[in-house]
Each structure stands twice: as structure tokens, then as C-alpha cells.
Amino acid sequence: MDLTLYHVPGSRSLRIIWLCYELELPLAIETIDFGREFRDSAAWRAMSPTGKVPVLRDGNFTMFESGAMVQYLADAYGEGRLQPTPGTEAAALFQQWCWFAEATFARPLGDIAQHSVIRPPSERIPAVVDDGKVRALACLDALEQGLNTGPFLLGDLFTAADINMGYSLVLAERFGLLEQGYKRVNAYFDRLKARPAFIEAITR
Ligand SMILES: N[C@@H](CCC(=O)N[C@@H](CS)C(=O)NCC(=O)O)C(=O)O
Incomplete structure (x- = not known):
């Protein structure tokens, strides 16, 4: 390594x-x-x-x-840590949330970032930001619903899916999208942010 x-x-x-x-x-x-x-x-x-x-x-x-x-x-x-055994339903859910975090949720968040921060002002399209917010809020609705089985995405088991989701939530928070309710999502994000490894990583 x-x-x-x-x-x-x-x-x-x-x-x-x-x-x-x-x-x-x-x-x-x-x-x-x-x-x-x-x-x-x-x-x-x-x-x-x-x-x-x-x-x-x-x-x-x-x-x-x-x-x-x-x-x-x-x-x-990882020696088996931070993910379920491959081929199980838990592993399928793990993959579902990993893909959701980047392919579905981070997509509108990326559009918001591009058109409010990354591109030079002359290249920004405000309507893309507005549309991105609507799509990101729909993802937060799905996450709020998905967190009904325990403290983490896979219930009691903290996994790398929570790490993938955690960064998407960092972006969502940055764009002010967590201020409108989302009780379970906010409690979940607070749990992630309290992990010593997160606290150390976010300073880098
Ligand atoms: N799906 C890619 C997305 C990579 C990505 O969009 N990275 C951002 C920073 S977090 C970036 O480089 N943005 C600059 C750009 O798109 O021009 C991944 O997960 O690595």
C-alpha cells in the first residue's frame, strides 16, 4: 500500500x-x-x-x-470493515446508497456548484441553480424516508455508503438545503459530523 x-x-x-x-x-x-x-x-x-x-x-x-x-x-x-458481505441484500442496499449519493444526489448539487461558485460569473445560468435546488430537495425527501430504519443508511451499521452520502450532505448544507425541515437527515448528518475521523478529515 x-x-x-x-x-x-x-x-x-x-x-x-x-x-x-x-x-x-x-x-x-x-x-x-x-x-x-x-x-x-x-x-x-x-x-x-x-x-x-x-x-x-x-x-x-x-x-x-x-x-x-x-x-x-x-x-x-478494509478487511471486511465498512461494507456488508458482497452478494447479500445488505450489500445491494449499500451499493444503492453509494450510487444514489453520487449519481443522483450529487448531480444537482454539482449543477448548483457550477452555476453559483465554480464557473466565472459570465458563464453562470441562475435557472440551473433553481432547477438544481428542486432536484436536490427531492433527493433529501428520499433520504429522509430512507433513514427510517436506524442511525445509519444500513440501520445500526456505519458503512462507506455513509461516507459517500456524508460528502453530498456537506454540499447540501453549503447550499442551505438542510434548513427546511429534514429532521432525520439533520440528525443523521450530525451523527456523521461527530465521528472523530470526519472531524479530522474536514480540517485537511
Ligand atoms: N463523480 C466525480 C465528480 C468529480 C467532481 O465533480 N469533482 C469536483 C470537485 S468536488 C470538480 O473537480 N469540479 C470541477 C469541475 O467540474 O470543473 C467524483 O466523484 O470524483
Whole structure:
């Protein structure tokens, strides 16, 4: 194991740092420039073809997509921790929430980020932000409903799905979407934020 994370504070790389701290895996963190010029450079594009963050290196192996990194690290080094046994219904639910966190929930959150923070003001479309908020709130409704079986997404078991979801909730909170009710979601997010590994990871 020879892990290096190419990181930007406040980005999805939080998932990887948090997971490594939960599993007590040694992780080198290299903070990179989030500016367009660096992310468009040939060197960065060689590691991240769309110029996005984060990127994980393990020895000579390099990968992009934060959710895939979480799965790789849990499979390769987790020794069964932070995920259910593959092939079980619990594992199917684990995958459901991992995919939901990034493919469904983070999508409108990403649109909001692009059109309120990341793109230069001349390229921002306010209607995309408004639409993103409606879609993100629908995801929060689904999460509120999904959290009816216990303190975490898989009931009593804290898993890497909670880490994937936790970062999406960081974004949702940043955009003021958690202020409108969502009792279970807010209590759940408070539980995640109280974990020592989260508290340490969020400072990086
Ligand atoms: N699905 C990708 C999304 C990566 C992503 O959108 N990263 C953001 C930072 S959290 C980014 O690089 N945004 C810059 C951009 O899209 O131009 C993942 O989970 O790694």
C-alpha cells in the first residue's frame, strides 16, 4: 500500500481522507491548485481526463471517481470493515446508497456548484441553480424516508455508503438545503459530523 491523494479542500476528496482515517490507512495528501489552468494542464489531464478532483494513486496505479476510490480502498484494505458481505441484500442496499449519493444526489448539487461558485460569473445560468435546488430537495425527501430504519443508511451499521452520502450532505448544507425541515437527515448528518475521523478529515 502506497497511497497518495491529490486533494482540494472542500472537494469530494473528503470521502477518501475520511475513509482512510476510519480504516486507519496511511495516506499522503497532496493539495493541488483548483484553478482552471492547472486542471486543464496535460499533466493533470493525464491523471484526471475531465480535469476533475480528486485523483488517487496507489503505487503506480492511478484512478479517478471518488466513489470508485472508496470501493477500491474498502475492498483492498478494509478487511471486511465498512461494507456488508458482497452478494447479500445488505450489500445491494449499500451499493444503492453509494450510487444514489453520487449519481443522483450529487448531480444537482454539482449543477448548483457550477452555476453559483465554480464557473466565472459570465458563464453562470441562475435557472440551473433553481432547477438544481428542486432536484436536490427531492433527493433529501428520499433520504429522509430512507433513514427510517436506524442511525445509519444500513440501520445500526456505519458503512462507506455513509461516507459517500456524508460528502453530498456537506454540499447540501453549503447550499442551505438542510434548513427546511429534514429532521432525520439533520440528525443523521450530525451523527456523521461527530465521528472523530470526519472531524479530522474536514480540517485537511
Ligand atoms: N463523480 C466525480 C465528480 C468529480 C467532481 O465533480 N469533482 C469536483 C470537485 S468536488 C470538480 O473537480 N469540479 C470541477 C469541475 O467540474 O470543473 C467524483 O466523484 O470524483
